[in-house]
Amino acid sequence: MSRADQTQTAVLGALSVLPMTGYALREEIRAVLGHFWSESFGQIYPALAELERQQLIERRGADGSRSSVFAITPAGTARLRELLSAPVQPVRPRNGLLLRLFFGRQLGPEACRTLIKDARAQAEAQLADLAAARAESQEGGEHPQDSGYWMLTISAGEHAARAAIAWADESLAALSTVEQQAPPSAGSLPESHPDTPHPPAKEHP
Amino acid sequence: MSRADQTQTAVLGALSVLPMTGYALREEIRAVLGHFWSESFGQIYPALAELERQQLIERRGADGSRSSVFAITPAGTARLRELLSAPVQPVRPRNGLLLRLFFGRQLGPEACRTLIKDARAQAEAQLADLAAARAESQEGGEHPQDSGYWMLTISAGEHAARAAIAWADESLAALSTVEQQAPPSAGSLPESHPDTPHPPAKEHP
DNA sequence: AATATCATGTAACATGTTACATGATTGG
DNA sequence: CCAATCATGTAACATGTTACATGATATT
Numbered sequence: 346m347s348r349a350d351q352t353q354t355a356v357l358g359a360l361s362v363l364p365m366t367g368y369a370l371r372e373e374i375r376a377v378l379g380h381f382w383s384e385s386f387g388q389i390y391p392a393l394a395e396l397e398r399q400q401l402i403e404r405r406g407a408d409g410s411r412s413s414v415f416a417i418t419p420a421g422t423a424r425l426r427e428l429l430s431a432p433v434q435p436v437r438p439r440n441g442l443l444l445r446l447f448f449g450r451q452l453g454p455e456a457c458r459t460l461i462k463d464a465r466a467q468a469e470a471q472l473a474d475l476a477a478a479r480a481e482s483q484e485g486g487e488h489p490q491d492s493g494y495w496m497l498t499i500s501a502g503e504h505a506a507r508a509a510i511a512w513a514d515e516s517l518a519a520l521s522t523v524e525q526q527a528p529p530s531a532g533s534l535p536e537s538h539p540d541t542p543h544p545p546a547k548e549h550p
Numbered sequence: 551m552s553r554a555d556q557t558q559t560a561v562l563g564a565l566s567v568l569p570m571t572g573y574a575l576r577e578e579i580r581a582v583l584g585h586f587w588s589e590s591f592g593q594i595y596p597a598l599a600e601l602e603r604q605q606l607i608e609r610r611g612a613d614g615s616r617s618s619v620f621a622i623t624p625a626g627t628a629r630l631r632e633l634l635s636a637p638v639q640p641v642r643p644r645n646g647l648l649l650r651l652f653f654g655r656q657l658g659p660e661a662c663r664t665l666i667k668d669a670r671a672q673a674e675a676q677l678a679d680l681a682a683a684r685a686e687s688q689e690g691g692e693h694p695q696d697s698g699y700w701m702l703t704i705s706a707g708e709h710a711a712r713a714a715i716a717w718a719d720e721s722l723a724a725l726s727t728v729e730q731q732a733p734p735s736a737g738s739l740p741e742s743h744p745d746t747p748h749p750p751a752k753e754h755p
Numbered sequence: 756a757a758t759a760t761c762a763t764g765t766a767a768c769a770t771g772t773t774a775c776a777t778g779a780t781t782g783g
Numbered sequence: 784c785c786a787a788t789c790a791t792g793t794a795a796c797a798t799g800t801t802a803c804a805t806g807a808t809a810t811t
Contacts, residue, residue: 361656367762378649381652385642385801387766390764436644439556439641446702448634449698451630456635493725501648504713504720505713519705592793595792617790617791
């Protein structure tokens with residue numbers, strides 16, 4: 346699957362659940378797929394235009410005039426299955442948090458701790474979001490056929506978030522053992538004695 | 551931090567550990583930061599040129615002539631700390647595996663199971679890689695000052711990989727309970743045509 | 756009547772990847 | 784000498800984001 350097709354996959358997939366407008370599409374993608382997927386405005390409309398040109402979706406004047414609801418066609422459903430069957434596009438990782446921690450000596454332990462605490466808080470928030478999504482999906486039950494699959498994605502997010510929290514706690518503990526190490530001397534200064542504002546930390550045994 | 555600066559951060563960071571050529575830089579980034587970061591060739595050289603122009607790094611004719619080793623300057627170290635202190639760039643998620651599973655009904659349980667098994671295998675492989683990296687970092691010990699921080703990134707990868715494995719096992723079990731559900735009718739059949747926004751459900755008997 | 760939201764789009768920009776071109780050095 | 788690898792770069796392409804322009808519809 347070429348990369349461009351990924352947007353088409355998401356759009357076709359969403360329309361396979363329910364016909365909607367481009368605007369609603371973006372809202373739904375943000376709200377429902379947001380945990381693991383994102384599309385920007387500038388991609389959705391071109392994708393819709395292209396899909397319509399290929400007759401994989403069709404536009405229906407919803408009731409009177411303006412707002413056009415897009416619905417998937419049989420050919421579109423076939424194409425969706427084809428796209429979903431294509432190998433998963435490997436993602437090039439770019440984790441800004443870990444990049445900063447890797448060069449953590451330049452930042453010093455205090456700043457690193459802050460970064461980790463922030464990440465932990467984010468994971469907690471994520472967990473709360475997912476709990477809400479899980480409840481909604483299980484109760485509302487408008488799409489019982491899909492909800493089993495949707496649960497898989499929610500569960501994936503929960504596992505990842507819990508792992509992040511566990512890692513953060515472990516890391517905060519580990520960081521206290523390097524606390525006494527000062528960051529290396531500033532670029533323009535010769536090495537001065539370590540004058541970190543941190544009180545002496547406990548050595549690890 | 552603008553996005554472009556992220557490459558500069560990685561390059562400056564790597565050179566802060568050890569001066570090296572652009573080629574070696576790419577190899578090191580791939581080998582050492584590979585678990586959480588990536589840079590493509592086409593970005594490294596322009597970044598090096600720009601950093602040299604700003605005198606944040608300097609080029610040294612290594613021994614005789616050709617291969618130029620880049621070394622960070624004091625100003626470069628200062629800039630690195632500035633970059634590392636900037637807020638982490640939020641990443642827009644794009645998880646192709648979860649996208650496929652979310653629309654799993656179109657694929658059917660068997661294909662989904664395969665996807666999950668593949669993901670599990672990948673996580674296992676990742677875990678093995680990280681174990682090797684951990685061993686190397688702990689024994690080799692060429693950079694004792696940094697190794698504590700490096701361990702944090704390895705640990706993050708391990709937590710994530712273990713979470714992925716646990717999720718996969720759980721999901722494979724869950725999927726067996728939806729096993730009997732057939733994927734919805736093929737694209738050419740009338741049920742999936744938009745005339746009926748919700749294709750009739752084939753409930754399990 | 757004024758404001759907020761829905762709705763569709765485009766253009767400019769930013770970012771990132773791939774393939775290619777070029778040549779030096781090294782090891783067999 | 785030949786092949787592999789090291790080394791530096793560029794250009795074309797692919798992808799993705801942001802800001803803007805426009806106007807309808809609904810709400811207050």
